[in-house]
Amino acid sequence: MGEAVVKVENLTYSYPRRENVLVNVSFEVKKGEVLGIIGPNGAGKSTLCKALNGLVPHFYGGRIGGKVVVAGMDTMKHTVAELSTKVGLVFQDPEDQMSGLALTVYEEVAFGLMMLGFPREEIDARVRDAIKKVGLGGLEGRSPFELSGGQMQRLAIATVLAIKPEILVLDEPTAQLDPIGKFEVFSVIKKLAEEGSTIVVVEHEIEELATFADNILLLDEGRVRAYGSAREVLEKVDQLRKYGVDPPSVTELTYILNKEVGTDFEIPITIEEAYKIYAEALGVS
Amino acid sequence: MGISLSLLKRTAVEVETFVQRLDGRVKFLYFIWASILVYIFYDFILNLIFIIVTLLLAIYARVAKPIAMTLLVIIVPWIAIATPILSLPLGFPWNKTIIYYIKFAGYEIPVYLEGLGWGITWPLRIGVCISTAMLFYLTTNQARLVATMFKMKVPFRFIYMLIATFQLIPLLVDEANTIFQAQLSRGLRTDVGIIKKLYYYLALVIPLTLSALNRVQIRAIALESRGFSAPVTKTLMYEAEFKWMDWIFLSTIIVATIVLAYVYITYGYSPIAGLEYIWG
Numbered sequence A: 001m002g003e004a005v006v007k008v009e010n011l012t013y014s015y016p017r018r019e020n021v022l023v024n025v026s027f028e029v030k031k032g033e034v035l036g037i038i039g040p041n042g043a044g045k046s047t048l049c050k051a052l053n054g055l056v057p058h059f060y061g062g063r064i065g066g067k068v069v070v071a072g073m074d075t076m077k078h079t080v081a082e083l084s085t086k087v088g089l090v091f092q093d094p095e096d097q098m099s100g101l102a103l104t105v106y107e108e109v110a111f112g113l114m115m116l117g118f119p120r121e122e123i124d125a126r127v128r129d130a131i132k133k134v135g136l137g138g139l140e141g142r143s144p145f146e147l148s149g150g151q152m153q154r155l156a157i158a159t160v161l162a163i164k165p166e167i168l169v170l171d172e173p174t175a176q177l178d179p180i181g182k183f184e185v186f187s188v189i190k191k192l193a194e195e196g197s198t199i200v201v202v203e204h205e206i207e208e209l210a211t212f213a214d215n216i217l218l219l220d221e222g223r224v225r226a227y228g229s230a231r232e233v234l235e236k237v238d239q240l241r242k243y244g245v246d247p248p249s250v251t252e253l254t255y256i257l258n259k260e261v262g263t264d265f266e267i268p269i270t271i272e273e274a275y276k277i278y279a280e281a282l283g284v285s
Numbered sequence B: 001m002g003i004s005l006s007l008l009k010r011t012a013v014e015v016e017t018f019v020q021r022l023d024g025r026v027k028f029l030y031f032i033w034a035s036i037l038v039y040i041f042y043d044f045i046l047n048l049i050f051i052i053v054t055l056l057l058a059i060y061a062r063v064a065k066p067i068a069m070t071l072l073v074i075i076v077p078w079i080a081i082a083t084p085i086l087s088l089p090l091g092f093p094w095n096k097t098i099i100y101y102i103k104f105a106g107y108e109i110p111v112y113l114e115g116l117g118w119g120i121t122w123p124l125r126i127g128v129c130i131s132t133a134m135l136f137y138l139t140t141n142q143a144r145l146v147a148t149m150f151k152m153k154v155p156f157r158f159i160y161m162l163i164a165t166f167q168l169i170p171l172l173v174d175e176a177n178t179i180f181q182a183q184l185s186r187g188l189r190t191d192v193g194i195i196k197k198l199y200y201y202l203a204l205v206i207p208l209t210l211s212a213l214n215r216v217q218i219r220a221i222a223l224e225s226r227g228f229s230a231p232v233t234k235t236l237m238y239e240a241e242f243k244w245m246d247w248i249f250l251s252t253i254i255v256a257t258i259v260l261a262y263v264y265i266t267y268g269y270s271p272i273a274g275l276e277y278i279w280g
């Protein structure tokens, strides 16, 4: 884990018609790290994602203060088109990300590369690779609009992967999906995380997030309320509650046991950890 | 979601007849050309001919149903309601030629040619615009059209405007459908006054319109984040070359223009219907 791919310093932002949506936000993401962003509705999570690829402020206008540097580029000094090769942004609703200009899954993935003017052979290689990575092999010839929600979201991820961005930004990629869709998309994200991709992901499914996030940032009313390793942030159950975020249930259970029953368990943040801790305590391993 | 998805899909049509294969530019030209011509001429029979030709092409391309439905919903009621009013005394300021008397309750009510002619010609002019525009929209593959425009070095802004229009249409259709369903589920309440009805209607229409516009903006953002306006030479999937079919269609348009120019010079602006000119 070396240099910081994303560096946000004292970022403060107001939309033209809404003040202080982000206030003094600072954090960084190193190469190969996964940062999870959590927080209640309206906290400014999506706005933060858009600040990472320059849509904020280039597209939305408004006032911005502080500094955002992504892959060595200051977002204030580069256009969204330039930043799009470094930052791959995936939105909540996969349908909104379909260009509507591609007849097939293959063309949809190729679209971004075509827009960026890559040569054909390179496009072909990258498209095949990206489709394989998200597990859509065999569906190249389908219409994007015939896919299930989970497949469409994986396609959206593939369109971004094909560009080989230095960082992947996912804004609630599973919010619109049914349980199977969620599972499919999480599997892809976990795989990418294991392979060493640098990822920023906004996610409400805390239990899932805990299994692959290195660091977590808790945002509320545009302010950073907690920032640190996943464990540091998630084990502060009272604090999460205060900002309307449900901690993982194993974390909460252990926390309550420790507090009410007086046990002295280590606080787990994933089921796997909980299993180890409890198995040990019960003497069955 | 349902309808908008199927419309988006439709614009990336699977059925391939020669109408679909025609270059988007040629079909767009047909739309503009026909719309201008029916405006230059003042002849409802000519308008009808244009509509029939367009419908024949649409039937061949298997997209006639939505076009016919739209014409039925917009044009037919207009002719049915406005034309009778226009043809009666005081219905139309330019009325002077009486062509018929209706006997009604002991009165003889005159029917005027000017109002009648105007009342039939105008809706049909609009009908030509709508049907040719829809033929273009429903049979043109957006991906191909956009590729063509990139190749022609059309500024990104214009290309984007076209895409936005293409994508707003299904969203609005979707919205109209939602409103219709909501009205139905409210059981077309008869116990409320017209003001209250209007209020309910606006309470539905406004948020839905805003959300449709919002989604178009999100789509714009998504396109932009994928390098849509990156200042480079785009790699294109489709060849934007005219094929022989395009040349034939184009030649037909040119020949028809020459013939119609001759007709205009020889017989005037209303060669078939023989109407007298009224402003517009």
Ligand SMILES: Nc1ncnc2c1ncn2[C@@H]1O[C@H](COP(=O)(O)OP(=O)(O)OP(=O)(O)O)[C@@H](O)[C@H]1O
Binding pocket: A015, A016, A017, A018, A021, A039, A040, A041, A042, A043, A044, A045, A046, A047, A048, A060
């Ligand atoms: N284009 C805009 N113009 C003005 N205000 C906006 C705009 N987009 C978002 N906001 C406001 O900024 C605040 C933060 O919005 P944002 O979408 O970033 O929150 P979020 O944390 O992503 O919420 P959610 O969990 O609902 O997705 C909200 O109060 C929202 O109303």
Ligand SMILES: [Mg+2]
Binding pocket: A045, A046, A047, A171, A172
């Ligand atoms: Mg959001």
